Amino acid sequence: MNTKKIMIYGAYGYTGELIAREAVARGYRPLLAGRDAKKLQPLAEELGLPAMAISLDATETLERSLRDIDVVIHCAGPFSATAEPMMRACINAGTHYQDITGEMEVYRAAHELDAEAKAAGIVLCPGTGFDVIPTDCLAAALHKAIPSATHLTLGFDSDSGLSPGTAKTSIESLGVGGAVRRNGKIEVIGHGELTREINFGRGEKFAVAIPWGDVATAYYSTGIQNIEVYIPMSPRRAKKLKRMNKFRWLLRMNWMQNWLKGKVDKSVRGPSEExxxxxxxxxxxxxxxxxxxxxxxxxxxxxxxYDVTVSGSLAVMEFLLGYKGDGGYFTPSKLCGYELVEKLPGSGIIKIGID
Structure with missing residues (x-):
C-alpha cells in the first residue's frame, strides 16, 4: 500500500472516476474530492476511500485540506473556471498540481504562474491526459530531430468519441474560433479556415486545423514559433463548420453556451471499457x-x-511523488521527457523519418 497522499478533485466525473479506479488498482488510496457530496459519496463507499466535499470558492478550507496532500489530480471542468483557483491553492499549500485539461487559456494561466510555483517549490503541470501528452511528446521528439525548426504541425486521428467534459470544452471554442501560432503569437482564425491532406498513419485524409492545446504547450516545450494542429474531417463537415463563423457571436452568448452544454449532459456518455x-x-x-x-x-x-488520460495522469502523478527537482510550470514532455508517451500502455514508439 502506497502511503503518499493524493487528491483526485472531480472524482465523480467520467474520467475522474476512471482515474480513481485505476489508482486503487495500483495500490493507492487517494482522497476523493469535489463540489457535490451526493455524487462523491457513492464512489468513495464503493472503493473504500476517504472523501471530502469542498468548493473551490472556499479558499481557506481548500488550502488547509491541501497541506497534507502531495499531488492533486484536478479533473473538474470547465477548467477555464476551475483550474486557476486550484492552482493558486496548490501554490499556497505547497502541493504539486496536474490536470486533464485541453484548454489553451489554462496552459497560458499556468505559464504565467511559473515564478510563483518556483518560489513555492511546487510543479504546475496541466494537460497530463490525452490533451496533451501524445502530441506534446511527439513535438519534443521532432524538435530534437531538427533543433532549428521554424514550423511545427501536429495532428491526430482517433476512433474515440468525446467525453462529456471534452464536448463542453469544444462548445466553448465554438464562439471563439480556431487558433494557430504565428511568429510566436497565438492568432484566432475562422473555423475551417485552414485545411490540408495528412497521412496520420492509415492513409491520406482531408484535415482541418483546430484550437488544440498544443498551440500553447508545444511552444513552451520547443520554442518553435509557428504551430498548427489538425484532425481529419470530411470536406462536407468542414464546410458546415466554416459556415458557423457567421454565428460565432451567438455561440459565445452565455444562454446559448448553457443550452448546448445542457444537451451534452443529457446525451453524451463516455464509452464502455470494452x-x-x-x-x-x-x-x-x-x-x-x-x-x-x-x-x-x-x-x-x-x-x-480515455485510457491515455488515465495512464498518463497516473504516470505523471507517480513521477511527481518521487520528484526532487525545482518547482515551476512544466509541460508533460518538459517534466517527464518525450519518452513518456512510449511508456504508456497501448503506445508504440515514436518513429521519425522523412515521411
Whole structure:
C-alpha cells in the first residue's frame, strides 16, 4: 500500500472516476474530492476511500485540506473556471498540481504562474491526459530531430468519441474560433479556415486545423514559433463548420453556451471499457525549417484517448511523488521527457523519418 497522499478533485466525473479506479488498482488510496457530496459519496463507499466535499470558492478550507496532500489530480471542468483557483491553492499549500485539461487559456494561466510555483517549490503541470501528452511528446521528439525548426504541425486521428467534459470544452471554442501560432503569437482564425491532406498513419485524409492545446504547450516545450494542429474531417463537415463563423457571436452568448452544454449532459456518455479497448489513436507531426530545406515527419500510435488520460495522469502523478527537482510550470514532455508517451500502455514508439 502506497502511503503518499493524493487528491483526485472531480472524482465523480467520467474520467475522474476512471482515474480513481485505476489508482486503487495500483495500490493507492487517494482522497476523493469535489463540489457535490451526493455524487462523491457513492464512489468513495464503493472503493473504500476517504472523501471530502469542498468548493473551490472556499479558499481557506481548500488550502488547509491541501497541506497534507502531495499531488492533486484536478479533473473538474470547465477548467477555464476551475483550474486557476486550484492552482493558486496548490501554490499556497505547497502541493504539486496536474490536470486533464485541453484548454489553451489554462496552459497560458499556468505559464504565467511559473515564478510563483518556483518560489513555492511546487510543479504546475496541466494537460497530463490525452490533451496533451501524445502530441506534446511527439513535438519534443521532432524538435530534437531538427533543433532549428521554424514550423511545427501536429495532428491526430482517433476512433474515440468525446467525453462529456471534452464536448463542453469544444462548445466553448465554438464562439471563439480556431487558433494557430504565428511568429510566436497565438492568432484566432475562422473555423475551417485552414485545411490540408495528412497521412496520420492509415492513409491520406482531408484535415482541418483546430484550437488544440498544443498551440500553447508545444511552444513552451520547443520554442518553435509557428504551430498548427489538425484532425481529419470530411470536406462536407468542414464546410458546415466554416459556415458557423457567421454565428460565432451567438455561440459565445452565455444562454446559448448553457443550452448546448445542457444537451451534452443529457446525451453524451463516455464509452464502455470494452469499447475503449477496441479504439486506438494515430498521432502525427511535421517539423521543418524552410530556410534550410529541412523536414521531418513523426508518428506514434497510442491507446484510445480515455485510457491515455488515465495512464498518463497516473504516470505523471507517480513521477511527481518521487520528484526532487525545482518547482515551476512544466509541460508533460518538459517534466517527464518525450519518452513518456512510449511508456504508456497501448503506445508504440515514436518513429521519425522523412515521411
Amino acid at each position: 469499447k475503449r479497448s477496441e479504439q486506438q489513436t494515430w498521432v502525427w507531426g511535421e517539423v521543418r525549417n524552410d530556410r534550410r530545406g529541412e523536414r521531418k515527419i513523426g508518428r506514434v500510435v497510442t491507446a484510445n484517448g
